[in-house]
Every structure is written in structure tokens, then in C-alpha cells.
Amino acid sequence: MSSRPKRTEADPFASVRAATDAHRAVHGCGAYPYSNGALLGALAGAANARRILELGTALGYTALWFAHGAPDAVVDSVERDEEHVRIAREHVTANDLDGHVIVYHGDFADVLSGFDSGYDVAFFDGFTPSPPVLKTMRALLRTRGVLISANLTHSGKETEAYRAGLLNRKVWLTAFVGPEAETAISIKL
Numbered sequence: 001m002s003s004r005p006k007r008t009e010a011d012p013f014a015s016v017r018a019a020t021d022a023h024r025a026v027h028g029c030g031a032y033p034y035s036n037g038a039l040l041g042a043l044a045g046a047a048n049a050r051r052i053l054e055l056g057t058a059l060g061y062t063a064l065w066f067a068h069g070a071p072d073a074v075v076d077s078v079e080r081d082e083e084h085v086r087i088a089r090e091h092v093t094a095n096d097l098d099g100h101v102i103v104y105h106g107d108f109a110d111v112l113s114g115f116d117s118g119y120d121v122a123f124f125d126g127f128t129p130s131p132p133v134l135k136t137m138r139a140l141l142r143t144r145g146v147l148i149s150a151n152l153t154h155s156g157k158e159t160e161a162y163r164a165g166l167l168n169r170k171v172w173l174t175a176f177v178g179p180e181a182e183t184a185i186s187i188k189l
């Protein structure tokens with residue numbers, strides 16, 4: 001048997017992740033940091049992304065990972081909770097990423113209506129996914145852009161319909177990853 005030590009992943013944003021967990025315990029909100037920040041960074045890097053859209057900033061953990069993985073990208077991240085926005089902006093500044101990560105305050109539906117299309121990568125992590133948000137993200141992504149959808153284990157008809165949309169092979173090429181296929185990685189066809 002090999003006595004090689006177990007490899008541990010280094011997370012450059014571990015402190016933001018820990019701050020998110022600590023904040024949630026006090027705030028009683030749903031700010032659960034995404035389980036695999038490195039996956040997001042790697043996908044953004046592989047796509048050579050210049051424009052990234054994120055729905056659900058919380059305290060900025062995943063936005064920072066996207067910026068880390070794609071250093072030439074601008075990450076537009078949307079969050080409706082005022083306190084989350086304030087702290088996320090502090091984390092962006094503390095990591096010298098002002099101008100690379102922009103945190104927009106407001107509801108997805110309101111904020112996204114002002115965005116231009118052509119995103120290389122879009123990430124949904126705003127609680128329960130729904131077909132209207134899928135439609136909006138699709139319109140904002142460029143053809144062959146990458147959509148990453150989290151929270152697909154949430155129960156209910158909205159999530160089921162969202163999943164079914166991703167499985168429409170005429171419009172998306174989709175692979176599921178993570179425990180219980182919690183996340184989907186889809187290419188816009």
C-alpha cells in the first residue's frame with residue numbers, strides 16, 4: 001500500500017468561505033457557499049472567459065473563484081440582499097479585484113434586464129432554479145457559452161422543469177456533476 005500523504009486542495013478563498021458560513025449562522029440566511037470553487041475557476045479558465053455572469057453572490061466566494069480562474073474576465077454578479085452585497089464588495093476589494101468583479105444589488109429579474117448578451121460563462125446559484133431564469137440566462141449567453149447550474153437537488157416543479165430544459169438536446173449539451181447530480185454544466189447550442 002502506498003504511504004503517499006493524502007493530497008489536500010488549497011483554496012485561496014478559504015477565509016471568504018469560512019466568513020460566509022459564520023455570517024449565515026448569525027444572519028439566518030441561505031448563504032451556503034458553493035461546494036467546489038475550484039471547479040468554477042477551472043471551467044472559467046478552460047472557456048478563456050472574458051465575461052462571466054453570476055446569479056447569487058452571497059459574500060463573494062464563487063465570484064472570487066471565477067476571477068481567479070479567468071484573470072482577463074469581468075465577473076458581473078447579482079445579489080438582492082443588501083448586507084451580502086456590502087460584505088461581498090469588501091471581499092472583492094480585499095482581494096484586489098475591483099473592476100474584475102462587479103457586484104450588482106437587486107433582484108435577478110430587475111438587474112438582468114439591463115445587461116447585454118454575449119457572456120462566455122453564466123452561473124446560477126440563487127436558491128431554487130426556475131424556467132424563467134433559465135430562459136434569461138440562455139438569452140444572455142453567447143452560442144457555445146457555458147452555463148453552470150447549481151441547486152438542482154432542490155425539490156419541486158420549478159427545479160424539475162429547469163432540469164428538463166437542460167436535457168433538451170436540441171438546445172443544450174448537458175453533463176451533471178457532484179453528489180446526486182447537484183450541478184449541471186451545459187453548453188448553449
Ligand SMILES: C[S@@+](CC[C@H](N)C(=O)[O-])C[C@H]1O[C@@H](n2cnc3c(N)ncnc32)[C@H](O)[C@@H]1O
Nearest residue numbers: 032033034056058061062079080107108125126
Ligand atoms: C446559495 S447563496 C449563493 C452562494 C455563493 N454563490 C457562494 O458560493 O458563496 C444564494 C444567494 O442568492 C441570493 N438570491 C436568491 N434569490 C435571489 C434573487 N431572486 N435575486 C437576487 N439574489 C437572489 C441570496 O440572497 C443568496 O445570497
